[in-house]
Amino acid sequence: MSESSPPRTAPSRTRPVGTPAGGVLLRSLTGLLARWLPSRRWYAGKGRPPGGLTLLSATELLPCTAGPQPGLLHLLVRVGPPGPRIAPVPVGPPGTPTGSRGEEDGDCYQLLLGVRPSLPSHLADAFVGIPAEGPLRGRAVYEALEDPRLVTLLLERLRAPGALGALRFERAPDADIPSGLPGRLLGAEQSNSSVVYGNSHILKLFRRVSPGINPDLELSLALAEEGSTRVPPPAAWFEAELPGASEPLTLGVLQPFLAGSRDGWHLALTSLEHRTDFESCARDLGVATAEVHTALARALPTGVLRRPQLEQAAAEMSQRLDAAAAAVPALRPHRAELRRTFDAVAEYGRRGGRLAAQRIHGDLHLGQVLLHEDRWSLIDFEGEPARPLAERRSPQPTIRDVAGMLRSFDYAAAQHPDPGPRGRRWARLCREAYCRGYAEGGGRDPLERPELLRAWETDKAVYEVLYEARHRPAWLHVPMAAIRRLAEEAAA
Numbered sequence: 112m113s114e115s116s117p118p119r120t121a122p123s124r125t126r127p128v129g130t131p132a133g134g135v136l137l138r139s140l141t142g143l144l145a146r147w148l149p150s151r152r153w154y155a156g157k158g159r160p161p162g163g164l165t166l167l168s169a170t171e172l173l174p175c176t177a178g179p180q181p182g183l184l185h186l187l188v189r190v191g192p193p194g195p196r197i198a199p200v201p202v203g204p205p206g207t208p209t210g211s212r213g214e215e216d217g218d219c220y221q222l223l224l225g226v227r228p229s230l231p232s233h234l235a236d237a238f239v240g241i242p243a244e245g246p247l248r249g250r251a252v253y254e255a256l257e258d259p260r261l262v263t264l265l266l267e268r269l270r271a272p273g274a275l276g277a278l279r280f281e282r283a284p285d286a287d288i289p290s291g292l293p294g295r296l297l298g299a300e301q302s303n304s305s306v307v308y309g310n311s312h313i314l315k316l317f318r319r320v321s322p323g324i325n326p327d328l329e330l331s332l333a334l335a336e337e338g339s340t341r342v343p344p345p346a347a348w349f350e351a352e353l354p355g356a357s358e359p360l361t362l363g364v365l366q367p368f369l370a371g372s373r374d375g376w377h378l379a380l381t382s383l384e385h386r387t388d389f390e391s392c393a394r395d396l397g398v399a400t401a402e403v404h405t406a407l408a409r410a411l412p413t414g415v416l417r418r419p420q421l422e423q424a425a426a427e428m429s430q431r432l433d434a435a436a437a438a439v440p441a442l443r444p445h446r447a448e449l450r451r452t453f454d455a456v457a458e459y460g461r462r463g464g465r466l467a468a469q470r471i472h473g474d475l476h477l478g479q480v481l482l483h484e485d486r487w488s489l490i491d492f493e494g495e496p497a498r499p500l501a502e503r504r505s506p507q508p509t510i511r512d513v514a515g516m517l518r519s520f521d522y523a524a525a526q527h528p529d530p531g532p533r534g535r536r537w538a539r540l541c542r543e544a545y546c547r548g549y550a551e552g553g554g555r556d557p558l559e560r561p562e563l564l565r566a567w568e569t570d571k572a573v574y575e576v577l578y579e580a581r582h583r584p585a586w587l588h589v590p591m592a593a594i595r596r597l598a599e600e601a602a603a
Contacts, residue, residue: 134166135244135245135246136166136169136245136246136247137164137165137166137169137188138244138245139242139243139244139245139246139247139248140164140242140245140247140252141164142240143239143240143241143242143252144161144164144188144222144239145160145161145164146160146240147239147240148160148161148190148220149161151318152301153301153302153303153304153318153319154220154318155218155319156190157582161190161191161192161217162190162191162192162217163190163191163217164188164189164190164191165188165189165191166186166187166188166189167187167188167189167219167353168185168186168187168276168277168351168353169184169185169186169187170184170185170186170275170276170277170278171183171184171185172184172185172264172265172268172275173261173264175226175246175247175250176226176246176247176250179228181225181226181227181258181260181261182225182226182227183223183224183225183226183255183261183264184223184224184225184226184255185221185222185223185278186221186222186223186224187219187220187221187222187277187320187351187353187360188219188220188222189217189218189219189220190217190218190219190220191217192217218319218321219319219320219321219360220318220319220320221316221317221318221319221320221362223254223255223256223261223265223316224239224252224253224254224255225237225252225253225254225255225257225258225261226247226250226251226252226253227250227251227253228250228251229251230251230253234253234257234258236257237253237254237257237258238251238252238253239252239253239254240252256296256304256306256316257296259293259294259295262294262295262296262306262308262314263291263292263293263294265294265306265314266288266290266292266294266308266312266314266365267290268280268349269282269288269314269346269347269348269349269363269365270282270288270290270347272347277351277352277353278349278350278351278362279349279350279351279352279359280347280348280349281347281348281349281350282346282347283335283344283345283346283347286346286347287346288312288346288347288365289309289311292308292309292311292312293308293309294306294307294308294314295307302318302319302493302496303315303316303317303318303493303496304316304318307368308368309368310368310370311367311368311370312346312365312366312367312368313365313366313367313368314363314364314365315327315363315364315366315491316362316363317361317362317363317493319496320351320360320361320362321360321500322353322356322357322358322359322360322500323357323358323360323361323500323501323504324358324359324361324504325361325364325493325500326470326473326492326493326494326500326503326504327361327364327491327492327493328345328348328361328364329492329504330342330407330411330470330472330492331343331344331345331364331366331492332344332345333406333407333410333411333470334403334406334407334410336410337406337409337410338406339402339403339406341399341402341403341406341487341488341489342403342488342489342490342492343366343367343368343369343488343490344366344367345364345365345366346365346366346367347364347365348361348362348363348364348365349362349363350362369481369483369488371483371484372481372482372483372488373481373482373483374477374478374479374480374481374482375392375396375476375477375478375479375480375481375482375487375519376476376477376478376519376523378392378477378482379392379477379520379523379541380523380526382537383523383524383526383527383528383534383537384528389537389540389541390540390541390544391544392482393520393540393541393542393544393545393548394544394545394547394548394551395487395548396480396487396516396545396548397544397545397546397547397548397549397550397551397552397554398487398548398549398551398552399480399486399487399488399489399552400472400475400489400512400513400516400545400548400549400552400554401548401549401550401551401552401553401554402552402553403472403489404469404471404509404512404554405552405553405554407469407470407471408467408469408470411469411470412469412506413467413468413469413506414467414468414469414506415465415466415467415468416460416465416466416467416468416508417460417465418460418461418463419460420460420468421456421457421459421460421464421466422456422457422460422461424456425453425454425455425456425457425460425566426457428453428456428566428569428570428573429450429453429454431570431573431574432446432449432450432453432570432573433446434577435573435574435576435577438577438580438581439576439577439580439587441576441580441587441591442573442576442594445594445595445598448597448598448599448601448602449569449573449594449597449598449601451601451602452562452565452566452569452597452600452601453566453569453570455562455563455565455566456562456563456566459560459562459563466508466510466563467508467509468506468507468508469506469507469509470504470506470507471507471508471509471511471512472489472492472494472512472515473492473493473494473495473498473503473507473511473512474491474493474494474495474515475489475512475513475515475516475519476515476516476518476519476522477516477519477520477522477523478519479491508563508567509554509555510557510560510563510564510567511567511571513545513546513549513557513564513567514564514567514568514570514571515571516545517542517545517564517568518568518571518572518575518590518593520538520541520542520545521538521589521590521592521593522589523538524537524538524541525586525588525589525592546558565597565600565601568593568597569594569597569601572590572593572594572597573590573594575589575590575593576590576591576594
């Protein structure tokens with residue numbers, strides 16, 4: 112197959128929303144999906160059944176209704192607010208919390224379903240169900256990303272730009288995407304799904320999607336245009352164009368896979384276990400963060416936070432503190448000191464202080480950085496998936512990213528064999544080295560304005576307290592230790 116030729120598969124078919132065929136298809140799958148979705152790690156309902164399903168688009172990437180060969184069905188489904196909780200769902204590794212946005216209005220989910228006359232044993236764990244009616248009646252429906260044959264088809268679609276029903280595939284002009292690479296689904300993610308092709312590319316599929324370009328694609332493209340080598344450039348991506356939607360929905364991004372790389376979280380834990388130096392890694396990571404921030408400031412619009420915006424930021428931090436304290440009694444004794452920390456942000460604005468705002472990573476921690484050939488790269492620019500897309504795409508202070516990384520050092524230190532004085536010393540040295548590297552890399556030294564850094568770090572710790580109390584009570588001591596330290600600093 113030539114580099115420019117389309118994949119040799121049957122043409123796709125789209126069932127428009129509101130057609131009889133689309134309605135019958137949805138009815139035949141509703142019960143199956145309602146039972147299957149709560150078991151998915153990327154489902155925001157946390158074990159609760161969806162309140163209702165609405166089909167937004169259905170595209171056959173491979174024919175699904177006839178013959179012995181597997182079919183591939185792409186769905187965009189609006190899932191209504193979840194019902195009562197039916198069972199707890201395991202959550203992810205420390206430092207990577209996910210939220211529950213969309214419980215009031217529902218969410219749009221991207222589903223990729225395989226269809227076979229019968230399911231082979233090696234795909235048993237991917238089973239969704241067998242519809243009793245409709246065009247797929249009697250055929251086995253399953254999670255397509257578990258099927259190597261179907262994930263290979265996805266790669267071929269990405270190699271051939273063009274429209275397929277509601278879907279549109281794009282490819283970077285200079286991207287080298289080999290054909291026929293075997294794919295394997297990664298199993299550790301929470302809010303998305305990723306497939307690694309050979310050792311050359313990785314495809315991230317966004318599960319909860321909304322109109323507007325996803326920051327993971329938007330920022331990666333902007334950084335590639337700036338010539339940044341700290342972020343893998345997009346090789347291909349695809350989106351959906353739905354009637355009535357204000358903008359296309361970003362569905363997936365294909366990027367180079369940094370084979371042999373190690374993520375910062377596991378490197379930090381290894382350092383703690385063997386009691387080796389991590390300060391130099393933290394410093395280099397600070398340099399990398401500053402370089403990415405500088406490139407983003409060149410590539411995309413920036414702004415300035417003045418008194419009104421800083422007062423508003425302080426008020427919102429205090430509101431989040433009050434809401435968290437209402438839910439977590441352990442926070443209540445520290446409210447006065449923590450509120451004083453937030454008041455310092457407003458006072459800074461009243462004194463004429465300004466704070467630059469620009470596009471940032473938005474969810475930076477040790478699990479979002481990779482060390483590849485002794486060089487740090489930043490990945491996953493989606494931001495916190497629990498926050499609205501418009502908020503994640505708005506300019507923000509770079510100090511928010513810095514605070515996120517400092518909190519991640521604290522989480523790692525909690526894994527120290529001696530999480531007492533030695534763990535605290537490890538975290539302190541890493542924090543200082545990271546800030547030093549950030550200043551050396553061209554960013555403003557975060558320690559120049561300690562009251563601002565403390566405020567954003569406190570806001571992050573308050574968020575962590577609420578998250579851990581709700582989802583990981585055994586981890587509550589980690590952010591609470593930070594709360595006590597930050598409250599003492601504010602009192603001093």
